[in-house]
Amino acid sequence: MNYKHLFGPVLSRRLGHSLGVDVVPYKYCPLNCVYCEVQRTTQLTLQREEFFPLEEIISELDEFLKGRPPLDYITFSGAGEPTLYSRIGELIAYIKDRYPQYKLALLTNGMLLDREDLRRDILPCDLILPSLDACSEPVFERINRPHPELSVTKLIESLVTLRKEYKGQIWLEVFIIAGVNDTQEELDCLCRAIAGIKPDRVQINSLDRPAAEEWVQTADSKTLDRVSKYFKKHLQMPVEIIAKVHLEDLGLELPQELVSNLEALLSRRPCTAEELSHSLGMHINEISKTLRQLNMDNKLNISREERGVFYAWKR
Numbered sequence: 001m002n003y004k005h006l007f008g009p010v011l012s013r014r015l016g017h018s019l020g021v022d023v024v025p026y027k028y029c030p031l032n033c034v035y036c037e038v039q040r041t042t043q044l045t046l047q048r049e050e051f052f053p054l055e056e057i058i059s060e061l062d063e064f065l066k067g068r069p070p071l072d073y074i075t076f077s078g079a080g081e082p083t084l085y086s087r088i089g090e091l092i093a094y095i096k097d098r099y100p101q102y103k104l105a106l107l108t109n110g111m112l113l114d115r116e117d118l119r120r121d122i123l124p125c126d127l128i129l130p131s132l133d134a135c136s137e138p139v140f141e142r143i144n145r146p147h148p149e150l151s152v153t154k155l156i157e158s159l160v161t162l163r164k165e166y167k168g169q170i171w172l173e174v175f176i177i178a179g180v181n182d183t184q185e186e187l188d189c190l191c192r193a194i195a196g197i198k199p200d201r202v203q204i205n206s207l208d209r210p211a212a213e214e215w216v217q218t219a220d221s222k223t224l225d226r227v228s229k230y231f232k233k234h235l236q237m238p239v240e241i242i243a244k245v246h247l248e249d250l251g252l253e254l255p256q257e258l259v260s261n262l263e264a265l266l267s268r269r270p271c272t273a274e275e276l277s278h279s280l281g282m283h284i285n286e287i288s289k290t291l292r293q294l295n296m297d298n299k300l301n302i303s304r305e306e307r308g309v310f311y312a313w314k315r
């Protein structure tokens with residue numbers, strides 16, 4: 001079966017063997033983060049919709065899970081914001097009811113969590129991984145380029161409320177862009193916000209694939225260490241750096257057939273990750289990880305043009 005909504009299982013350091021479930025079209029999101037690795041948001045929206053019939057997603061899950069594959073998590077993620085899917089609550093309830101042996105994780109930017117109905121819908125998840133990259137409005141605007149009705153103050157309040165209502169694990173991700181959100185003032189403000197949210201852990205991330213905007217660069221290890229030490233000193237919770245996780249470290253080898261197909265395509269003409277995803281029938285997140293690995297193996301030339309980031313095979 002060719003899956004439209006499932007990808008992986010991918011091997012992730014944070015989540016182990018994780019089956020991705022994508023329930024929104026490319027690229028619907030309330031944010032347009034400058035560091036987004038699936039590139040710029042095309043539909044900046046707060047409108048929740050049933051983008052795909054619930055039955056279609058359930059049928060793929062039933063097919064994939066009928067052999068009871070070993071998984072550490074089933075994870076809502078993808079190339080947009082999963083909580084925009086209006087029937088996510090029913091989907092979560094279905095998975096928990098039919099497949100209670102699997103843990104469920106939700107990767108979210110948290111921007112819709114001011115909605116009480118949505119917070120209630122996601123209560124059965126075992127793990128929620130929201131993001132908080134800024135504490136002041138100007139830095140939030142610069143990094144996350146939100147829908148005009150959003151503010152970081154509202155996001156922080158929503159996360160505090162979620163923590164009070166939700167008994168599962170919350171791992172809060174902070175994406176560091178050197179020179180933007182690592183100033184003393186912003187780190188102080190972030191510490192106060194995180195102390196109020198009380199997540200179970202804080203995970204510090206940085207760029208490892210081409211971002212939506214060229215000026216965004218990977219924070220060096222000195223910067224990440226400094227931020228990590230600062231958080232550890234001021235927060236009563238585990239803090240870890242999750243940036244620079246290479247596929248090699250995870251022992252993942254790319255299938256030879258996939259590498260050959262990519263070589264054949266990219267030797268003829270440069271393509272974007274999105275084009276490759278369509279051509280090969282693979283989820284954009286899987287293609288992105290594959291391209292990252294090939295780039296680390298020094299197989300690719302990467303260039304940025306008006307239409308996005310293009311990949312070509314090195315000759």
Ligand code: SF4
Binds near residue numbers: 030033035037079109
């Ligand atoms: S990083 Fe996540 S929240 Fe930000 S634009 Fe990309 S998909 Fe949306």
